[in-house]
Amino acid sequence: MSAPLLLTVRDVHAGYDDLTVLRGLSLEVRAGEFVALVGPNGAGKSTLLKALAGLLPVTSGEINLDGERIDGLPPYAIAARGLTLIPEGRRLFGPLSVRENLELGAFLPKAHARREETLRTILRLFPILQDKHSAPARLLSGGEQQMLALARGLMARPRLLCLDDPFLGLARSVTDRFCQAVHAITSEGITILAAGQHVRRLLRLATRAYLLEAGQVALTGPGPALLEDPRLSQTLLELGTGAWQRPA
Amino acid sequence: MRSGLAALLGMGVLAAVPPALGFHPYYLFLLSTAFLLAAVASAWNLLAYAGPISFGHAAFFGLGAYGAALASLGGLSPWGAIALGGLAGAAGAAGVGLLSIRLRGAYLALGTLACAELLRGLALIWSEVTGGGAGLAGIPALPVLPWLPRVLTEGRAGAYYLALALLGAALGLFALIRRSRVGLAFAALREEEERASLLGLRPLPWTLLAFALSGLVTALCGGLYAHVVRVVEPDLVFSRHYSILPLVMATFGGLHTLLGPAAAAIALYLLSELVLHPLLPALHQVGYALALIAVILYLPGGLAGLRRGGRRAHP
Numbered sequence: 001m002s003a004p005l006l007l008t009v010r011d012v013h014a015g016y017d018d019l020t021v022l023r024g025l026s027l028e029v030r031a032g033e034f035v036a037l038v039g040p041n042g043a044g045k046s047t048l049l050k051a052l053a054g055l056l057p058v059t060s061g062e063i064n065l066d067g068e069r070i071d072g073l074p075p076y077a078i079a080a081r082g083l084t085l086i087p088e089g090r091r092l093f094g095p096l097s098v099r100e101n102l103e104l105g106a107f108l109p110k111a112h113a114r115r116e117e118t119l120r121t122i123l124r125l126f127p128i129l130q131d132k133h134s135a136p137a138r139l140l141s142g143g144e145q146q147m148l149a150l151a152r153g154l155m156a157r158p159r160l161l162c163l164d165d166p167f168l169g170l171a172r173s174v175t176d177r178f179c180q181a182v183h184a185i186t187s188e189g190i191t192i193l194a195a196g197q198h199v200r201r202l203l204r205l206a207t208r209a210y211l212l213e214a215g216q217v218a219l220t221g222p223g224p225a226l227l228e229d230p231r232l233s234q235t236l237l238e239l240g241t242g243a244w245q246r247p248a
Numbered sequence: 249m250r251s252g253l254a255a256l257l258g259m260g261v262l263a264a265v266p267p268a269l270g271f272h273p274y275y276l277f278l279l280s281t282a283f284l285l286a287a288v289a290s291a292w293n294l295l296a297y298a299g300p301i302s303f304g305h306a307a308f309f310g311l312g313a314y315g316a317a318l319a320s321l322g323g324l325s326p327w328g329a330i331a332l333g334g335l336a337g338a339a340g341a342a343g344v345g346l347l348s349i350r351l352r353g354a355y356l357a358l359g360t361l362a363c364a365e366l367l368r369g370l371a372l373i374w375s376e377v378t379g380g381g382a383g384l385a386g387i388p389a390l391p392v393l394p395w396l397p398r399v400l401t402e403g404r405a406g407a408y409y410l411a412l413a414l415l416g417a418a419l420g421l422f423a424l425i426r427r428s429r430v431g432l433a434f435a436a437l438r439e440e441e442e443r444a445s446l447l448g449l450r451p452l453p454w455t456l457l458a459f460a461l462s463g464l465v466t467a468l469c470g471g472l473y474a475h476v477v478r479v480v481e482p483d484l485v486f487s488r489h490y491s492i493l494p495l496v497m498a499t500f501g502g503l504h505t506l507l508g509p510a511a512a513a514i515a516l517y518l519l520s521e522l523v524l525h526p527l528l529p530a531l532h533q534v535g536y537a538l539a540l541i542a543v544i545l546y547l548p549g550g551l552a553g554l555r556r557g558g559r560r561a562h563p
Contacts, residue, residue, distance in 0.1 A: 053446060079448035087446070093439045096432075104436050107429075108448040156447065 003030040005067075006160055006191050007052075007083075012061030012071070014051040015215075021047040023215035024061070029160065029193055036202040036223055037195035039212035040236055045195035046088060048212070049162045052193075053085035054078045065160065080108055082159035086149050086166060094138030098129055101137050101148055105155030114157065122151045125181040142169045150178050154190075163194040167201060175201065199236065203227040211235060251506045255419055258507075262412055266405050276404035278521055280476065283411035284469045285493060286513035287418040289501070291465035292494035293509040294422050298434035298458035299441070300345070301353075303491050304360030305466050307344060307367045310486035312337040312467025313474040314371060317384045320475065326390050330471035337467020338460040340367075345459030349452060361491060368486035383481030390475050407476040414472060415510060418465045423506055425461070434458055466490075493517075496540045502552025512551060 007029040015021035021044045029035045037045045050056040052063060054075040063071040070078050092101055102122070106115035123130040126147050132140060137148060146169055153161055161182075167175050182190050196202050203209055206223030213235050219226065226232055262279075269275050292305050316333030320326050348359040371378045378384065390410070392401045400409055425431045433454045436444040441451050474480050494513070501512030516539055524532035543550055 055442065055446075074450075075442070075445040076448050076450040079446055085446055087443075091440070091443050093436055093443065095439060096435055100432060100435070103429075103432060104444070104447055104449075107433070107436075112429075152447075 003032050005029075006031045006033075006065065007193070008062075008064045009048070009052075010062045010064075012048075012051065012063060013059045014047060014056050014061075015059075016047075016056070020059070021215050022051065025212070025216055026061075027210050027217055027220070029191060031159075031191055033207050034192045034194070034205055034223075036206035036209040037193065037212060038199045038202060038209060038226075038232070038236075039218070042214075043212040044215040045212055046164050047215075049085055049164050049193070049195055050087075052078075052083060052162055053087075055085075079156070083162065084153050084156040084158035084160070085162040086153040086164065088164040088168070092137040092145055092148060092152070095136050097134050098137055098140070098148060099133040101152050102129070102155050105152035106157075108156065111155060111157045115155065118155055118157060121184050122154055122181060125177050125184065126151055143171065143174065146170050147174060147178075151181075154181055158190060160191045160193060163192065163196070165196045165198075166194055167196060167198050172201070175205075179205065199232075200227065252423060255416075255423075255507055258511075259412065259416055263409070266408055267399075271399075271403065271405055273404045276408045278518070280404070280408045280411035282514045282517040283408075283415045284473055285497065285517050286510035287411070287415040287469050288466050288490060289494040289497040289509040289513040290415070290418040290422055291462045291469075293498040293503065293505075294418075294425065294465070295458050295462035296498060297422075297426070297431070297438065297504050298455060299438035300348070300356055300360075300455065300458070301495070302360045302462075303357040303495065304344065304362070304364035305462075305494050306486050306488060306490035307360070307364035308337040308341050308463040308466035309470040309473075309490040310364070310367055310371065310480075310482070311340045311463075312470030313480045313485035314378060314384070314470075315467065316471030317387045317474045317480045318377070320387050321384060326388055326475050330468060330475065333471030333474070334464050334468040337470065338464035341459040341463020341466075342456050344463075345456045349455065364486060364488070364491055368482050371482035371486055378482070381482060383479060383484065385479045387474055387478040387480070389478060407472075410472055411476075414465075414468060419506065419510060421461065421465065426506065430454075430457070493536065496536045498550075500539050500543045500550055502550030505550070505552040508550050508552035 005028055009025060009027050012022050012025050013020055025044065025048060037048065039045055047056060051058050054073055058071040062069060065081055065083055068081065070081060070083070093104065102119060103115065106112050106118060111118070128144055129148060129151055132144070137145065140148060150166060182192065194202060203223040203226055209221065209223045209226045210217050211219035211226060211232055218235060219229060219231055265279065266276055288305060288309060292302060295302055312333040315336035316329040319329035319332045324332065344360060344363045347363065348356050351359045372381055390406060392406065399405065425434070433449055436449060437451055437454055445451060470485055473485065497513035497516055498509035500516060502508030516536060520532050520535045524535045
């Protein structure tokens with residue numbers, strides 16, 4: 001008995017103007033899973049997340065969220081269907097206050113209706129955001145900004161939370177608190193698809209993981225098992241030398 | 249909160265000015281023009297709060313002036329006519345917003361400027377309706393409100409208080425929006441549209457709302473102006489002044505602040521008319537240009553930035 005499929009990606013090609021990064025990528029995420037995406041730079045982790053959120057056009061293939069086709073929809077329509085992307089590099093609204101950034105996270109009507117409740121849970125887990133609630137986001141330290149970006153993503157109460165390099169610059173204790181926050185906010189657990197450089201940390205957390213290589217899935221399995229697979233270190237060592245830098 | 253109190257205090261002081269000046273008609277007319285410009289600067293600032301930097305607010309001022317003048321000449325009461333002019337301005341502004349939705353920066357500036365020039369041209373050539381270059385004359389004066397003390401409504405004092413009330417309404421609207429969910433959406437779209445859309449904000453309706461509200465206030469000013477001056481001409485109400493001065497004044501006073509644009513508008517206009525104009529009749533507009541250059545070079549946050557501790561690079 002497995003949980004229902006939440007996200008299916010079938011044979012997707014996508015990329016930038018003159019550079020196809022995803023070359024027939026297929027994967028699926030079931031409700032309640034924590035799925036990790038690992039792979040060398042340029043393998044397509046960020047590109048996939050951007051394509052899911054509607055920031056990059058899908059040239060062929062299909063993306064379905066809970067049975068509804070979402071490729072081709074604009075980002076706000078995808079967000080309204082319950083897919084929230086926390087892009088890499090924090091991406092806060094710098095001049096706006098911490099509180100305003102959090103409120104913007106819960107802008108959609110469903111999240112807005114429950115924003116006080118969500119906010120209480122989040123502030124209990126990240127008390128620093130309470131202390132600095134009226135400070136402009138750009139004045140926070142790097143780690144605090146990362147916490148705020150994660151908290152803003154949780155404010156949306158998404159069905160699928162996509163994280164691009166979420167733990168960059170975060171202490172392990174903060175990572176743990178983030179996972180607690182996720183579990184606290186919904187008893188059934190928000191489904192997470194996370195890409196990142198912290199391969200060990202991600203794979204330990206993940207219920208399942210995909211190793212991407214050259215825009216396709218090279219390997220899949222439970223997180224810890226993937227960590228033991230010799231092909232993982234082989235791929236990361238061979239291709240992680242900078243020759244495959246992702247386009248800026 | 250503090251700027252709200254300052255606004256109320258300022259309003260109170262300004263309300264006491266006409267008796268202090270002995271209801272001198274010239275000064276009252278000068279001040280009411282200053283208030284209308286301040287209200288337009290505030291409306292311009294409301295649009296800028298949501299992102300778009302307009303070079304075409306003359307379009308909305310002129311739409312309001314012509315709309316109100318035509319309705320009034322057609323027999324509608326002046327109050328109804330001004331309201332109708334306001335709606336025409338709001339609709340026109342939403343149209344301009346729709347036309348320029350994909351434009352950014354200099355292209356948006358040129359697009360809005362082109363819309364204003366287009367409407368000025370239309371007012372010039374469509375003479376059966378607009379009276380062409382000669383414009384429309386004989387617009388009825390505003391009726392005296394019988395339930396107000398006569399001293400407040402007679403002569404230039406009536407226009408003075410109406411312009412002041414309109415300025416108060418413009419500031420109140422901006423303050424209300426800035427504290428609301430609408431203001432949050434405006435600020436998010438202004439700072440980074442893509443980020444905002446990832447949170448589920450659809451840019452189009454919010455941008456159109458900002459255009460419409462800004463156009464509404466600007467056009468109400470145009471409608472009031474038409475009923476005070478009682479004549480509208482293309483070069484008068486579609487003048488590029490109404491496009492450029494609000495931008496200069498809002499930038500000088502402090503973009504996105506509540507009181508900066510309005511205070512700067514009143515100060516710069518009075519300075520220009522009372523000091524520079526007698527000294528340099530042909531060149532007094534240079535003052536606006538110098539003020540803008542000085543602020544851009546030395547005070548990126550505008551005058552309001554001084555209060556927050558001097559130089560603040562604007563994002």
